[in-house]
Amino acid sequence: MIAITAGCTSEPKVVSVYHAGSLAQPFQAVEKNFEAANKNTDVQLEAAGSVDTIRKVTELGKQADVIGSADYRLIPQMMYPKYADWYIVFATNEIVLTYTDKSKYANEINADNWYEILQKPDVLWAFGSPNIDPCGYRTVMTIKLADFAYNKPVFNELLASHTAITIKEINGSYLITTPEALNPDTKYVTIRDKSEDLVSMTLAGGIDYAFEYRSVAEQNKMKYVELPPSINLKDVRYESTYAKVKVTISNGTIQTAAPIAYGITVPTNAVNKDLGIKYVEQVINENGQKIFRDMGQPPTVPALGSGNIPEQLKKYVEMIN
Incomplete structure (x- = not known):
């Protein structure tokens, strides 16, 4: 009985998502889809300005499973090569x-x-x-x-x-x-x-x-x-x-100055890298596109990928370099 009880109350796997403040509402909707599709997980969202969001990983020593930036260019600028080697452009704005x-x-x-x-x-x-x-x-x-x-x-x-x-x-x-x-x-x-x-x-x-x-x-x-x-x-x-x-x-x-384009990646030092990739999938798949469209933020379709894109995400993206 003890073993069964312990098994039933195992701690959910935490998925840490650091993101731009403007992604708060769509990412809350993505969180629901993700947790429904991935049992015993707990997505924890943390919003800040995108520069500070990335600095948490690159300068403050924090570990995130996903980084969502309101400007995709900040990912190669601030995270390459040590903390990331790919990004996906997934939405626009004005x-x-x-x-x-x-x-x-x-x-x-x-x-x-x-x-x-x-x-x-x-x-x-x-x-x-x-x-x-x-x-x-x-x-x-x-x-x-x-x-x-x-x-x-x-x-x-x-x-x-x-x-x-x-x-x-x-x-x-x-x-x-x-x-x-x-x-x-x-x-x-x-x-x-x-x-x-x-x-x-x-x-x-x-x-x-x-x-x-x-x-x-x-x-x-x-x-x-x-x-x-x-x-x-x-x-x-x-x-x-x-x-x-x-x-x-x-x-x-x-x-x-350039047309607004949002970017997302999984840091190289992510604790739950596989779950981070699955979260990105929920952002860029058809369900994710609908969330963004419904919330007044046009998704980029197909999403645009650069760098060492994880295998399971390749079907969703068009490579730009």
């Missing part, structure tokens, strides 16, 4: 400006005047930290791209005038630097470690407007301004326009 009925000038704001509304002295707007959160550095990129789209000094008015973020032109391209101390003028702009932290602040009326991913806006039933494709980092047709803007974040890496 930058929008969220607000509520309580936001100042909510009845006036639109895709043509949003940057003028944000400049008003009684408006408080916000974005995620570009040094920690890809949505943060993508917001900085979007604001610079707005200079070209509207032929107005949007970057100077919104960022250079109210933060320590700087910019210089180099041969027709623009290199933005986001120092560790961003020093926002908090009468006008608020910065948080990850953009998802701003959702509750916006809904509660603590801030008027926040830059977010469209999927986050839709999952939280927020109103949002849909930005032009030349600045929202969604449209591959504007890839060459986007690429004119680069951001050096505080860890020294340079991020080039």
Whole structure:
């Protein structure tokens, strides 16, 4: 009897998934599918800005079975070759400006005047930290791209005038630097470690407007301004326009503006590597694609693979290099 009882109460295998904040809701849905398909497992999700998510493994000595990043490029940049040797691109997104009925000038704001509304002295707007959160550095990129789209000094008015973020032109391209101390003028702009932290602040009326991913806006039933494709980092047709803007974040890496693409991998030092691979499968298979589609985040179909892709995932991916 003792042996049988012990067998029945064996500890579930923990699957540690470190992920971007914007993946929280879809990954919770994937967790349910995964645990139903893999008995006696316990998926533990941990959200942070993607840069910090990866740093937990590469600098803080933590062990994750899955890494999900809002920018796939961070995986080869920060994890290769020691902590990863493959990644899969599995979803897209776009930058929008969220607000509520309580936001100042909510009845006036639109895709043509949003940057003028944000400049008003009684408006408080916000974005995620570009040094920690890809949505943060993508917001900085979007604001610079707005200079070209509207032929107005949007970057100077919104960022250079109210933060320590700087910019210089180099041969027709623009290199933005986001120092560790961003020093926002908090009468006008608020910065948080990850953009998802701003959702509750916006809904509660603590801030008027926040830059977010469209999927986050839709999952939280927020109103949002849909930005032009030349600045929202969604449209591959504007890839060459986007690429004119680069951001050096505080860890020294340079991020080039490009269409938004999410990446996922299993670290080389994962404790439960096989289960990590199975979790990735649940993200990129048809069930996973449906979850992302239903939550306002278009999946990449087929998913795109690079590097030493595990055998059981190869049927889902098209290799890009």
